[in-house]
Amino acid sequence: MSDFEPKVVAFVCNWCTYAGADLTGTSRIKYASNVKIIRFPCTGRIDFMLLLKAFANGADGIIVSGCHPNDCHYTSGNFHAKRRWIMFKELMDFMGVDMNRITFSWVSAAEGAKWADVVNTTVTRLREMGPYVSYRDLVNKSVEEEVKNE
């Protein structure tokens, strides 16, 4: 497994974590290049379906990150997001989807180092976990099912 490099997508808000990741850059702090960031105005904008789409398209892991509670640029988007993620996590757990593959975090615009840390620990963990075979199998099998049905 040592040569396995996980694909990670990060869903982040523009005002805190995106800016925090900018700061990681301006501070020249190095981190794993496996992660690719998608910018949202606010964590409140992040649809849970996008996370499923990331797995469906071959992501091995996901990071979701935004402003710390009380620091939302829009005052409350992250609070709504928090409730949404609580429900989503419980549902995924119940359905057996591996929630260790998703990191939820609060990274502020000042936490450049924390961003690097969040990415690195997530990537390290995912390297140990290996590719998300069971989900990929599910997707591949489903493609086969369709072919068969046609």
Add this chain to the structure above:
Amino acid sequence: MNNLIARAKELLENKIVQVIVGYEAGPTGVARPAFITNPAKADLLIYDERCVQNLAVYLTKPEVRNLGKMAIVATLPVMRSIMMLISEQQIFADNIIVLGVSSDGSLLDIADIKVMQAYIEKSDLGNPVKDRALLVELNKLSKEERFAYWQKELSKCIKCYACRQACPLCYCTRCTVEVNQPQWIPVQSNTHGNMEWHILRAMHLAGRCISCGECGRACPVGIPCHLLTMQLADEVHNYFKVYAGTSEKMSSVLSTFEPNDKESFII
């Protein structure tokens, strides 16, 4: 039951309502929904253990709405559905008369929403007992076992959307599955797409599911999909200490928040 029939007759005769939504016995003896507009037909109404369907689903159907003001035979789940529908502005309290029936089949005197609220509040709002047991069993399994379980169950899904049609809270005139820009849920049925559909459905009912179990009963291939929404109903209570459908002013769990909502997984 006689009380129910008498009351229904009275309501229709005095033109207080135009239609009674209730149950009648079908040709094979199975209970089926009845829409009674003629007082003479009120005698057809039944209420007994056969009557399990959540009739609240008809409250938002245009075909039923067009019949006029209605009275509905309401068990606890129906009442909770009504609360949800009022709070989500789909029906108006003034347009509906609730013929509450208790679990032993006797007619309750539900004069208004406040009375109904009081009745709901003193009832057991947890999931039905047999489903609770199923949930406990499933939660005992390992993550991998649960994943396998649901894959097996969901592979049976034929995307007929009976679960959606049966649910009183799936009243959207356009469902996400009908959106193709982007195509959130694949049109064809396959295990992965089926799973996405059921996650979507459960998330859309998070904090809104009133644990009637209608979706599971409606499934023609026997997927216990009601357990997904019921699990979340449990979690909603665990985290936020609320049960859905307990007041007409209820605000939905996912559209409100408390600054100190507790979770343990966000780093």
Add this chain to the structure above:
Amino acid sequence: MAHSEHHTENNSLASNIEKSVEVKAQKCYQCGKCSAGCPVADEMDFPPSMVMRLLQTETPENDEKILRSHSIWLCVTCEMCLSRCPMEIDIPSMMDFLRQKSRSEKKVNKKAKNIIAFHKSFLNSIRFTGRLYELGLILDYKRQSLNMTQDISLAPKMISRGKLHFIPTIIKGTAQIGRIFKKTSN
């Protein structure tokens, strides 16, 4: 590293108190209202707010001072401090904890000898009969405290007013009381 302290196991008296009786010493901002209202503050070596301050330092020296203090035994649990504390710190519960800790660590202040002797006599009295036997209590206390002459004039007056019995009342559940004492004596 200043932050590393966060992660080390904190075994200060203050953290023990927080764990056992949910009283947070760090909540105290030293306004002194407790000491101002405490009926026995002027008898104490450390008035209540000073006890709080000593706890806040979380040093072994100051923890020791508290456990060996006279103050914790003088506290009469009148609850005035809690009733007026702007931070609602439950000092009386904390004092109970400190007394028990002071005893279990054998650090009881010498001046508190009589106070403890009295409490012990009191419990002794009910341990075997289930109820307080006042004459027995006084005699046992004299034996423990060696204060033979104290209150010598009180007893006859009490007797003449029918306020002192010569025979203790023994309840039926004495065995049960005995077991309660045993089970709670950790």
Add this chain to the structure above:
Amino acid sequence: MARIGVFVCHCGENISATVDCGKVAETIGKLKHVAYSTDYKYMCSDPGQTIIKDAIKEHNLTGVVVSACSPRMHEPTFRKACAEGGLNPFLCEMANLREHCSWVHEKNDLTTEKAIDIVRSQVEKVKLNSALQPIKVPVTRTALVIGGGIAGIQSALDIANCGHKVVMVERSPSIGGHMSQLSETFPTLDCSQCILTPRMVEVAQHPNITLYTYAEIESVEGFIGNFKVKIRKKAKSLDEKICTGCGLCTTKCPQKKIPNEFEQGMGMRPAIYIPFPQAVPNRPVIDREHCTYYIKGKCKVCEIVCPTKAIRFDQPDEILELEIGAIVVSTGFDIKHADFFPEYGYGKYKDIIDGLQFERLASASGPTTGAILRPSDGQVPKNIVFIACAGSRDPAKGIAYCSKICCMYTAKHAMLYKHKVHEGKAHVFYMDIRSGGKNYDEFVRRAIEEDHVNYIRGRVSTIYERDGKLIVKGVDTLLGAQPVEIVADMVVLATAGIASSGAEELAQKLHVSYDSHKFFAEAHPKLKPVETNTAGIFLAGACQNPKDIPDTVSQASGAAVKVAALFSQSELTREPLVAAVNRSGPPMYSTCVGCFLCQSVCPYQAIEREDFKTRDGKIIKTVAKINEGLCQGCGTCVALCRSKSIDLQGYSNNQVYAEVVALLNEY
């Protein structure tokens, strides 16, 4: 057919040191729909921008991806360049190759591959961008100032002096607020009324200011630039145009035993009254609650004595409807009174007073004409105790915050006392002295060093009366928590500053958030201390939290500038990155089913209801509608909407979906 141009920047060597920019441009250039792809040393330089502008024209581009630094840095630059090149600026996206890639990764193939992925996802996104036009909202250039204390006065004057119309609404009969009650002000000890009254008069005479006193806000609707405000002008029971303010009625009124609000209950006033001699406007009002005529149906002495016949007993309340562009809330604060303290006798001891009462005692215009006399027997107190933090910083009493002004006014009170009663002793019980401010700490030191005020660090446990004296039982925590007992003649409590009564109702009318103490909430604690979370509504003064006069005046001027900036143009231009609820023809009108769960997630009250009706007015369907003037584009409603009927410009469902797919799939 999309024709996308991709411009990869080296940023000197900032990007090219670890990312093979040429390879990125080349690989991306092979993608379908990419009509042009190039790399350049400095894309943000003039020649760099020219490359973009030229390419737009030359290749007839329908979208541009600038792959350079963070969009937080140069998005405005490149959008402007695109606009200059003839492309709608919202058809330009940036791929962040510097902060998110070259600076944080080593030089290797993986880094270049990541860069390609990032650019590709933006190419896929920009294909789905739409040309957007900035949103224009008309602005009514009239400001409403609610509350006529020093905060409101300052804001109103500043806005009016910028040439804009101002409507000021004050609920009491006169403007002036708490500042008009103060004796002298710290740290200079200048007379409060002397500096305030000229400004009160200026408000009344300013041609741009319309003043409504004895008036309250009835309702507020609309949004930034376009508020519709209803104001209730309570009946003053007289014709202000005829009344000359001679005051004869106030001297003849037989009902004279009403506690005087201005004197904090330490004096009496008649039922028809002018609150204080310098009141603006200087016209009386009838307090109908206490007037004999309104209670018993007869009296009318005022009507009889009035030389101009100005009394109007049957005058009704009047409702005014105004068009307003911006609102400044300056409703000030109240204080807790002595009866708030069980341990200090629940207010039963006459000689325990609060800070505002002391101000009136010390004021030359007050009930004792400035002599410090105790209320119970009018004697000069020889021993006086001041207690700071009375109710403040007291979670047990429900007030955890510091009221901020008490340390300073307590020092001032002690000083004023010592200046007036030379032989008297003044004691101050305090917990901390918070004297941050220009010349503030020096002021406190003066009280201690020159006026010999006895500062004791500790709180007071209880106060009780004995033989006509007040026994103050406190503690000196600096002497090892030694109990202190002072036999005092008078005690002054520096009681907590609290939200003004009615603040909560007003906040609800304005749709402005407020904290658990009912103080109005600012939009951002650091960077938007003057704004509220409702666009177009601003805060000034102690309605946000207790603050002193200099802070209040600064904030009031700040709020005025915000209003003036808004009024500097007749239209408000906003970025069009807002949400929208879809619309279609009848009978659907919209896929929105009208559950309105989105309303409660919107932090800006931007979601409204829209009814679709038949010709005879019957409602067919009610759906959600976004007010573009209010929406800030957070998108929380979009993620919540179950029927996917709401979408967000710039971050549409299609766009973000495309980004996910593009990031994870190689083409």
Add this chain to the structure above:
Amino acid sequence: MKFGIYPGCSLTGSARDYNESVFALAEAFGLEFTQVPDWNCCGATAAHNLNKELSLALPARILALAEKNGLEEIIVPCAACYSRLVVTRHELKKDPELKNRISEVIEMDYRGTSKILNVIEWIDKYITPKLDEKLVKPFNYKVACYYGCLLVRPNKVLGYDRAEDPQTMDIVMRKIGAETIDYPSKTECCGAGLSISRTDIVSKLSGKIIEDAEHRGADAIIVACPMCHSNLDMRRPDINKYWKTDFKIPVLFVTQAIGLAIGLSPEKVGLKRHFVEVKIS
């Protein structure tokens, strides 16, 4: 409804007078008590000073016994016992785990269903409504109602009256014709359980209270706690010695004052057992 009483140890010994007056009042108003069967000592100050678990277990046994015998309401005349019982119920309600542990210690099922009344609450509920018709000898004295600590603190747990300047006893006393004085020592501590071990402190604190009441012209101090009574009455010689004075003000239980007002004899309400002579009757 069965109506229980938990007298506590003092009332069977040093506070017999209190006991007599409570029972005399009950009898006069036609009320009957059932004693909590086989009750034990609540543990008082000693238990919570030395052993927290014991200090909860002893009262829990009393409450469990009351429940077992169907006593829905128990009157607890002793303020100290009242405090221990209420605090125990509060602690066990707060912490179900602790409740289970204590249930196991006392070998009885504890649920916390019995309602606990202090003496003033009992008077308010059962005596006051019928007081006017029985009043024959108005108690025309100026009195200082002394509440002490345990009747009103900790207020959040007891939820009784107000912590500063409580009024319930004053109201009862005014009903029987007394004039009540406002004085700050109302809720100051008398020294409580230090009576024997630190008589000096008790003499000092109790003396302050007595001085305050006398200074403000009270004819009597009215109490509702046997501990307060013994400190203010039985300890009077020590107090007078400590303060080098001769305080003479008598100390009556509230039940004794009411008893006198409805015409019961001084002997009947136990006045003869006092150390400080009660010259009023």
